[in-house]
Amino acid sequence: MISKETIDQIFSTIRVEEIVGEYVQLKRAGSNFKGLSPFRDEKTPSFIVSPSKQIWKDFSTGKGGTAISFLMEIENFTYPEALRHAAKKYGIEIQEDVKQYSEEQKLAQTERDVLYKIHEIANDFFQKQLWDTEEGQLIGYSYFKERELRDDIIRKFQLGYSPEKKNAFTEFALEKGYSKDILEKSGLSIFPENSPSGIDRFRDRVVFPIHSFSGRVLGFGARILKNNIKTAKYLNSPETEIYHKSNVLYGINQGKQAISRKNLCLLVEGYMDVVSLHQSGIENVVASSGTSLTTEQIKLIKRLTENVTILFDGDNAGIKASFRSIDMLLSETMNIRVLLFPDGDDPDSFARKHPQDFVEKFIDNEAKDFIDFKAEILLGEAGNDPIKKAEAIRDIVKSVAFVQNGLKREVYVKEISNKFGLSEQSLFNELQIHKNAVERERRPAFQEKQVSQKLEIVPETLTSVNPLVVLEEKLVDLMLKYGDRVLDRKDQDGKAYQITVIEEILNHLQEDDCEIQLNINKKIISEIKEGIEKNELRSGDFFFNFMDEEVSGKLANALIDNYQTSNWKQHNIYFSTEEDVVPKIVSDVILRHKREYVVKIINDLKNSLKEDQNGAPIYRQILLLTQLKNKLDSELFRIL
The missing domain is CATH 1.10.860 (DNAb Helicase; Chain A)
Incomplete structure (x- = not known):
C-alpha cells in the first residue's frame, strides 16, 4: 500500500490543469480553464478546471473531483494505479507501507492487472533483445539504422526485437511464473496442439509497442524483415481485454502534448510514418494502426484538437477508400485538410529527405480542404465524361452532408458552386437528399444513445425533487x-x-x-x-x-x-x-x-x-x- 507520506507528496505536487490538459484541450476562461467534455459529446464546452482549487467539474455528466479522480475516470485506473501514474509523471518515488497489506491483498491480482504486467514484461524483453543481444543488433537494430533512426528515437518509442527462436519470450515468461492461459489471453503466445511449448506470436520481427493515452503498453505491432517468407508484413496483437485496436491510435501518448499545443493533428497510416516525423521534429502526429479510422479514434483526437490534416502516400491505391474517413471526421465536427505527397514518397521517406522547416511548410502550403482534394481525385478520373463529372460532384456534396454546422455547410456549398459554375439552389437540393439519408442512418443510433443518456441522467429514484x-x-x-x-x-x-x-x-x-x-x-x-x-x-x-x-x-x-x-x-x-x-x-x-x-x-x-x-x-x-x-x-x- 502506498504510504500516506507519498500520497500527501503526490497531491501537493501534481497540477490538475497539467494532468487534465494531456487529455482535454483547455482554454483560459477567467481564473479557470474550459474545454469540451472527454466523457460525452458536446458542442459547447462545459468542462471546467480550477487551478486555484485544484479540482475539475464536468457539467455535462455531473462528474468532478481531483486530478487523481480524473485519471481514474478517463483511464479506468484504480486509486493506487492513478497515484502511481501521477507519481511517475512528476518523478515522485513511491514509498510502500507493506505492513498495511493483508495476505489477501498481497495475493489478489485481477486478470486485467496481469495482462498489463505481462505486456510490460514483454516490452522490456523485446527492448533488451534489440540492445543487448548479438542477434538483436545484427537484425533488429540494423533495420532501424537502415531506416536512419537515431538511438534516442528508438528509445523514445521503445522499439524492440523478437528473436528467431520460436518460443524465446514464451519460455522466458513461463520461467517467471506466468501461466499459459494468461500468455494466450494476452496474444503474445500461441499454443497449438502440436506445439505444447508454445510459439511467440511476434518471433523474428522488429516490434512497435502500442501505448494507451497515458503510456501503458496495450499491445504490439511487428514487422517481418525477411522477404522470402509468405506471411503478412505487419502483424498486430489480437483483441484482448486491454487492447481494442479501434480505440487506440499509435503515437497518441508521444504526440498528445504537441497536438494540443499546435492545435492540429497530423493523421498518417503507418508506424514508421509516426516515428520518422518525430525524428524530424514534427511530433503532432498519430497513426490509425493499420485499421480503418473509427469514431472512437476520432474522439481521442478531439480531446486535443478539432483540426486534422490527413497525410497520404502519393501513389496510394487506397486513397478513394479514405473518403469514408473524411466523412466520419466531418460528422464528428472536425476541420479537415488533406495532403498528397509526391509520387514515390510517403510521410516516412519525405521526412527523411527534407529538414523539419521544409516538411512543415510543405504540409501547411500543400494541404487542401476536402472539397479540393476530392475534386482533384474524382474529376481527374472523370476526364471529359459529363456523367462521371456529375457523379464526382454528387460525391463531394455527399461529404458536405456530414457537416453538422449549418453555416459551414452553406459556405461549402458556395465554394462548390463557384468552383464548378453550378447554381447554389441545385446544389442545396442535392445536399438535402444526402442530408436526409445521413440523418436516417444516424437516427437509430442517436435515439438509442438518447434513451441510454436519459436512463443514466434521470434514475427512477430522482424523478421528483425532495x-x-x-x-x-x-x-x-x-x-x-x-x-x-x-x-x-x-x-x-x-x-x-x-x-x-x-x-x-x-x-x-x-x-x-x-x-x-x-x-x-x-x-x-x-x-x-x-x-x-x-x-x-x-x-x-x-x-x-x-x-x-x-x-x-x-x-x-x-x-x-x-x-x-x-x-x-x-x-x-x-x-x-x-x-x-x-x-x-x-x-x-x-x-x-x-x-x-x-x-x-x-x-x-x-x-x-x-x-x-x-x-x-x-x-x-x-x-x-x-x-x-x-x-x-x-x-x-x-x-x-
Whole structure:
C-alpha cells in the first residue's frame, strides 16, 4: 500500500490543469480553464478546471473531483494505479507501507492487472533483445539504422526485437511464473496442439509497442524483415481485454502534448510514418494502426484538437477508400485538410529527405480542404465524361452532408458552386437528399444513445425533487466551501459572539437531531464532526486528498460554478457576490432546512396514524409541529 507520506507528496505536487490538459484541450476562461467534455459529446464546452482549487467539474455528466479522480475516470485506473501514474509523471518515488497489506491483498491480482504486467514484461524483453543481444543488433537494430533512426528515437518509442527462436519470450515468461492461459489471453503466445511449448506470436520481427493515452503498453505491432517468407508484413496483437485496436491510435501518448499545443493533428497510416516525423521534429502526429479510422479514434483526437490534416502516400491505391474517413471526421465536427505527397514518397521517406522547416511548410502550403482534394481525385478520373463529372460532384456534396454546422455547410456549398459554375439552389437540393439519408442512418443510433443518456441522467429514484435533500446538500456545500469562515452573531439577549460556518451548521443539525438523508453527506459530516473533536476545521482543503471518488465529486460540485459573472465594476455596476453574503445565506439555509425537516416529521406522524389506535398524542405532536412550521414560514416571509 502506498504510504500516506507519498500520497500527501503526490497531491501537493501534481497540477490538475497539467494532468487534465494531456487529455482535454483547455482554454483560459477567467481564473479557470474550459474545454469540451472527454466523457460525452458536446458542442459547447462545459468542462471546467480550477487551478486555484485544484479540482475539475464536468457539467455535462455531473462528474468532478481531483486530478487523481480524473485519471481514474478517463483511464479506468484504480486509486493506487492513478497515484502511481501521477507519481511517475512528476518523478515522485513511491514509498510502500507493506505492513498495511493483508495476505489477501498481497495475493489478489485481477486478470486485467496481469495482462498489463505481462505486456510490460514483454516490452522490456523485446527492448533488451534489440540492445543487448548479438542477434538483436545484427537484425533488429540494423533495420532501424537502415531506416536512419537515431538511438534516442528508438528509445523514445521503445522499439524492440523478437528473436528467431520460436518460443524465446514464451519460455522466458513461463520461467517467471506466468501461466499459459494468461500468455494466450494476452496474444503474445500461441499454443497449438502440436506445439505444447508454445510459439511467440511476434518471433523474428522488429516490434512497435502500442501505448494507451497515458503510456501503458496495450499491445504490439511487428514487422517481418525477411522477404522470402509468405506471411503478412505487419502483424498486430489480437483483441484482448486491454487492447481494442479501434480505440487506440499509435503515437497518441508521444504526440498528445504537441497536438494540443499546435492545435492540429497530423493523421498518417503507418508506424514508421509516426516515428520518422518525430525524428524530424514534427511530433503532432498519430497513426490509425493499420485499421480503418473509427469514431472512437476520432474522439481521442478531439480531446486535443478539432483540426486534422490527413497525410497520404502519393501513389496510394487506397486513397478513394479514405473518403469514408473524411466523412466520419466531418460528422464528428472536425476541420479537415488533406495532403498528397509526391509520387514515390510517403510521410516516412519525405521526412527523411527534407529538414523539419521544409516538411512543415510543405504540409501547411500543400494541404487542401476536402472539397479540393476530392475534386482533384474524382474529376481527374472523370476526364471529359459529363456523367462521371456529375457523379464526382454528387460525391463531394455527399461529404458536405456530414457537416453538422449549418453555416459551414452553406459556405461549402458556395465554394462548390463557384468552383464548378453550378447554381447554389441545385446544389442545396442535392445536399438535402444526402442530408436526409445521413440523418436516417444516424437516427437509430442517436435515439438509442438518447434513451441510454436519459436512463443514466434521470434514475427512477430522482424523478421528483425532495426539498429537504436539496437543502441538506446546500448545507454540506457551505461547510465545504466556507467551513472555516468566522461569522459575527448575536444571541437572544443581543450579546455578540463569533462562530464558524461549520460549527453553526453542526449545532443546527445536532440541536434538531436531524437525520441525514444521503449517505455521501453522512460520510462528509462524520469526518467534519471528527475534526471538531480533534480541534480541526475540516472544510474543502481537507477533502482534496480524500481517498473517495464520490467525495471528490461532491467537493467539485461545491467549489466550482459553471458560470462566472462579467466585470460589471468597469460599468460602475456593483452587486454582492455569494462570498459577500455568506452570513445571510447560512442562516437562511439553516432556517429553510429546519422548516423542511419539520414538514418531514409531520408527514411521518400522519403516516403513523394509520397504524396507531390511540392517535391523540400524535395529533398533539402534529399540532405543535404545525405551529412551529407556521412560525418558520413567517420568518421566511412565506404566504400562508
